[in-house]
Amino acid sequence: MTGLNRRTFLGAAGAAGLGTILGSQLANAAVPCGPRGASAVFISSYTKTGHGLDVAHRDAGASALKVDRTIPGINNASWFDVSADRKTLYVTNEDDEGGQISALSLADPTKPRLLNKKSSKGDAPTHLSVHSSQKYVLAANYNSGSVVVLPILAGGKLGDVVDLAQHKGTERDPHAHQVVNDPTGKWVVSVDLGADSVYVYKLNVSTGKLTLNQQLKLPSGSGPRHLTFHPSGKYAYILGELRAEVTVARWNSTTGKLTAGQVVPAVPAGTPGDQFPGDVQASSDGRFVYASVRGSDTLATFTVADGGKSLKLVSNVPVGGVYPRHVTLDPTENWFYVSCDTSGTLSWLPRDPATGLPGAVAGSLSIPQVNSVRFL
Template identity: 45%
Template structure:
């Protein structure tokens, strides 16, 4: 099963080479994503994205080199009904597979998942997205980027060659010089995620190919990483993403190759994980192929959500014992095919799902009391969609 997933990712990275040259394109918002009736009335230098300043803005990434081709980085606005309305496309952001905000939510950083990977910085201080610059990710197929909570560095996980790059962040929000590059050990390392723990002391890298979670110390004066722990999981686990409990005492690790969630204990002082409970990401009795993709915890810390590609649902888990245990609650169909990513809106009353293969973003209404999700009718078409985030 691992070979199938690895080959799929390598094929995607190869396709992405065609989009690399677009990274130097103009940093203007076009009207390609706007319906024809709206595009006709939209002035070239007055983007549709500025037409709804009071509405919540969503940024949406998609694969420009896939079939059908995505548009890269789209803008949408949320209506009162919960529906997302298209607002334009930011030119020059190919194969946008992950989106991460600066601490002040004024700048967005986008992985360009191409053979010669790059990361693009986007300025949203005026609420009209403008590309600042792009820098090499120093690896192939970058799938994840994170900005340090102090705002001075960003970290990129390169999937294809299993490496983590560190870059300084410039005062204007742009991406500066690279200060470090760490290559994971093993025959087929594939770094899939990079995240900073809630204490801001440790940088955590999740490597699907190495079946490992790495914890690094970070020196702000030099911009260098120092490995502190390699937590090795059983062969074939395929860890993809983790999310910390805000207490920093626990984290929840979602594994792509065996459809599990592992509850990890975390000691902030030593910077080390200890594996605990392991449970399925799927509802009891589920069969067939399945590749989980994304995991998140609600702001009230009462619920954890996991996306299942194959089952095409979002599973809800109750958080118990102060974060040390999860219990399966329910699943809700996403209404689309291959949910690669999802995001809770700022009010935590809806979950928006990026269904890659069906090219749709669907909405699930969320009950804040029970944590349960219910399919809603709103759908936005975004070919080869990969990721969604809110500028809230």
């Protein structure tokens, strides 16, 4: 199978039935600022029709996001991470050819200032994360199927790539979709949609070199996209994009090995049409897991049992837009923010902390080709 263009792959699946709720707000809704505050909210979008990088805020006691400004020169922004000292923002520039990673100063979080850009040594970098050592940024090149390591220099700037790990597919071209630390910070984990695999690496913090420790192969055609860890650090939830399902995997942080277990559907049996899950998140109390699902355009809720070992799908609610790429829990975990690429809408839904269930869409913001949201 030939390479899949990141922004055109399956993009027409949700084009029909476009309907949005623009600018409405849930009556008497209240959302206090979280302990880490919401002084700035970063919103990414593709720049064919979108803005790149927007900075927004929430007024005290409100759920609605209000965009304050667009930061110039940040093309095709798709994913964010922030340094531990909260002084630097890192952004993927997801160009189909010749991808880059941008570093921005957060001296004034409401007005990020570009420090520099560096090549990702690949095409369409779709995800990044700051390594726990705070010495490197890790990035996943979707079109190229590779993971790269960029050193963090003095003042937060990025250096040139010091290592590149190339994935290999058997039935399809590799498409690295995510790269994160495990909860202990000892291991680097990358999810590859094309290779139907999750790769576990050891990073030499002195040299920035990656050494492959495990390739967990999932069933052919599963197309894993993202994963998230249970707060206990003992389990990971691997979301399939080409099969609408979540695989529960036991995580051994001593050996750096994943063991696949239960597989749970992300939509009820008999749901019509094609379904392509987008993003997966876990609540901080470890009681719930959430996934956005493109096709039915819903937010799936799973309850967690057996200390993280098992999931049960309990709800799928409409997200008020078409093709929900990513879902973000705000710092209070009282609100979901869902980025719907095809409809160009960023919607928010209340969350009941007792039941874990999302309510009806409370409002939305119009942002063409919106991708993801990051609260500072």
